[in-house]
Amino acid sequence: MKKMDNTTRYERLRERYMNGDLDRRGFLGLIGAAGLAYGVQTPFARYASAQNVSQVRFDGWGGVVSEAFRKYAFDPYTKKTGIEVVDGTFGGGDQYLSRVKASQPGEYNIAHLSGVFDYARYTGLGLNSELNEDNIPNLQYVIPKLIEPYRKISGGALSCVPYDYGTTGLAYNRKYISDDEVKEKGANILLDAAYKDKIAGWSDWRTRMWYAALQTGQDPNNATDVEACWDAVRQHRDLLLKYWTSGAELMSLLANEEIYVTEGWSGRIYALQEQGHDIGYMDPPNGFGWQECLFVLKGSPMEACEELLNFMLAPETSIAVAEGQNYPPALDPQKVDLGDKIPTLPAFDPTGKLNGLTFADPDYWNGHEQEWSQTMGRVQKGY
């Protein structure tokens, strides 16, 4: 016997009603009951169907990074496992967190998060999962220094695997600004009135305060004169053409010569250099170093996610993605041969110790997040 679908059921019901076999109250009652039954069973049906994983959702930074993931990781993974990777993009960790907060558990699975402070925030909000590291044997190739901070936050367990690292350094158009000038002025080149309206900056409050600390001669992880920092942020704002809000916008502003100098993400600047733009890049002393991780959110299909993480950490995948996105991978160069291109990438540390990079202290930055993000919103608009 042929199985009847819902449309046929409703059509038959309607036909009975139109023929006068069913009164209006009965008809509406049956429609209502059908709707109620569907509404009640749908959430459970979703959990039931979640056992049979056919896709994993991945969210990242878009642009060349996303392209690299798609080409070198997701497509081969789908080919191997049959599990589809649906990828979305975001402009920043805050934006993504807002989306996750508004979603149902399991809707978002893996995120390419930046910084240990994001890991701490997501964990603090109870959005963390617990990875079974036995399912991720490729974790053994990762630089230990990149794993430690995450373990410290989540009491020994991991909700993520480190994936890459980079810096937010000074990017400048060599046609107008020389390497020597940037070396001499350091972070203060962003406050040089000679380049008024040719300066840009990321709208991110952490980056602004980090650079403000450098500009006022303070430790970015422990600024004592916060007012001086805000004054520096205001001074920068008054010289600014635009706060950029995404990597694509950063690249567009530099490539089109709308601006001559900004701070920028090392991998994006390398991508511009690869495209033939004469853009210089320099990390000032105490420049902003960061590490990125692949964070698995609570409610995700863990085994499928762990398999994807292990696949992505495999040296051949990780190296291919790193070469595509231009950020050094989290793989330890002492354990894995990283090929020819990666050692030429900005921020790369051949020792695997990462002693030359200054990372953000999650306690310090998360402790100021509420106050400083709000103040930045005002300062940014001329207040």
Place this chain on the structure above:
Amino acid sequence: MSVEAREARQPWILLSPALTAVGLLLFVPLGFILVYSFWLRTATGADQVGFYLDNWRAALSDPFYRDILLNTLKIAAITTAICALMGYPAAYFIARSRGNKAVLLLLLMLPFWISYIIRTMSWINILGVSGALNSAMLWLGIIDTPIQMLYNEPSVILGLVHFLLPFMILNVFVSLDGIDTNLEAAANSLGATRWQAFLQVTLPLSLPGLAAGGLLCFVLGAGTYITPMVLGGPSDAMFANLVFEAIITQLNWPLGSALSLMLLAVLGALVLLYNRYLGMAQLMKGLG
């Protein structure tokens, strides 16, 4: 059941799907936003449930929000005025054209086939330092160095006009298209010049469309955040950008809820005031 009672119930039955949709998709979410606006955001980013007036106090008393709200209303008003000035002649031309009206309307609808964000970003390629306009002027020798035309208030208004102009033209067109052209001919036969016939017959009759287009442009313009984000400079933020930042960047949903309700209340009040004091009947009397 009597016939009268059945007839009285009929509109409600017919309206029930629409009312259910509006209730579930508009009033219920608004209710959530209202409840949220009384909560507080804690330092960890989690929300503290309760009844706190802090967000409303900040939204209503802080000059920062007031100034940006006033700036938003100013930008929306300028945009609406430009749309009206540019849109009316275009709508008039389409309404009075013979034969190719459908083609012109299709051309008017064409921009809607492209994403609003893409349309907004297209101005970067036109007005940018290395954009089409600067390149053309440099090539023609009109300028020596590129002019900075982007990332300021005029570029935000330009982007908004680009976005909203079709809405104005369509509204005015619908109004003009419904006017009997014999009325203008009658005015001419009674001694009015073409300009007088337009001023005293066509314009007053088309005012409902102009007003509807104006309201639509104003409300949409005042609520936008993409255009100032893409085409504006550091100090060109509009009120919706504050809502975006509170909710997305600062994760302060309670404050963002209070701000969004404030914007809704201001725009709602303006619409009510407009209908109350600048209703069509009043406007037509004034012109008559």
